[in-house]
Amino acid sequence: GNSVTQMEGPVTLSEEAFLTINCTYTATGYPSLFWYVQYPGEGLQLLLKATKADDKGSNKGFEATYRKETTSFHLEKGSVQVSDSAVYFCALSADRYSGGGADGLTFGKGTHLIIQP
Amino acid sequence: EAGVVQSPRYKIIEKKQPVAFWCNPISGHNTLYWYLQNLGQGPELLIRYENEEAVDDSQLPKDRFSAERLKGVDSTLKIQPAELGDSAVYLCASSAARGLVGEQFFGPGTRLTVL
Numbered sequence: 001g002n003s004v005t006q007m008e009g010p011v012t013l014s015e016e017a018f019l020t021i022n023c024t025y026t027a028t029g030y031p032s033l034f035w036y037v038q039y040p041g042e043g044l045q046l047l048l049k050a051t052k053a054d055d056k057g058s059n060k061g062f063e064a065t066y067r068k069e070t071t072s073f074h075l076e077k078g079s080v081q082v083s084d085s086a087v088y089f090c091a092l093s094a095d096r097y098s099g100g101g102a103d104g105l106t107f108g109k110g111t112h113l114i115i116q117p
Numbered sequence: 118e119a120g121v122v123q124s125p126r127y128k129i130i131e132k133k134q135p136v137a138f139w140c141n142p143i144s145g146h147n148t149l150y151w152y153l154q155n156l157g158q159g160p161e162l163l164i165r166y167e168n169e170e171a172v173d174d175s176q177l178p179k180d181r182f183s184a185e186r187l188k189g190v191d192s193t194l195k196i197q198p199a200e201l202g203d204s205a206v207y208l209c210a211s212s213a214a215r216g217l218v219g220e221q222f223f224g225p226g227t228r229l230t231v232l
Contacts, residue, residue, distance in 0.1 A: 043226060108159050
């Protein structure tokens, strides 16, 4: 079956540091990949996505590149801010060519990011 | 545009009691999902609806869980009877995508505590 593995947290960084959160996946077919973010007290929000190999998703200074050869979708940001403190979830959706509509997402366990001023 | 609405936000019940959660998706979204999120874990899909049809309920524990989406809009998820291990956050999401993957929009969740 499908699965997502992401680095364990919490990850604690100083403001303006470089961020990488690793994510690898196992899937049959050709999945779409996502990063969702959950800020304290709020619901899950889509941060970025990529639907085919070598696609780069980006939003709010965050980037992630779909690497089919390494089955990875690592999240990066060049300079983090205190406001980036949140829980980040890597997720995948099954084969985009399944034709079955928007399948449910398979999530990783989440990585709690703490940015200190 | 209103987001996904869920109620109640919090629920505390005794074990063996029934409980129900309600979800109103974003207007026009045909696909609706219920997820379960345990503490420190990512959400896990329970059931997916396309309009009023449950197209994927393979992860729904059918001995005590049930769901419905009458008229293809609002949805209700029920647990009867609740067990201690059901304490978790129940998330509802909706999507407008058909055929290709689109963004899922999540509600704030219902936090269930079973005593």
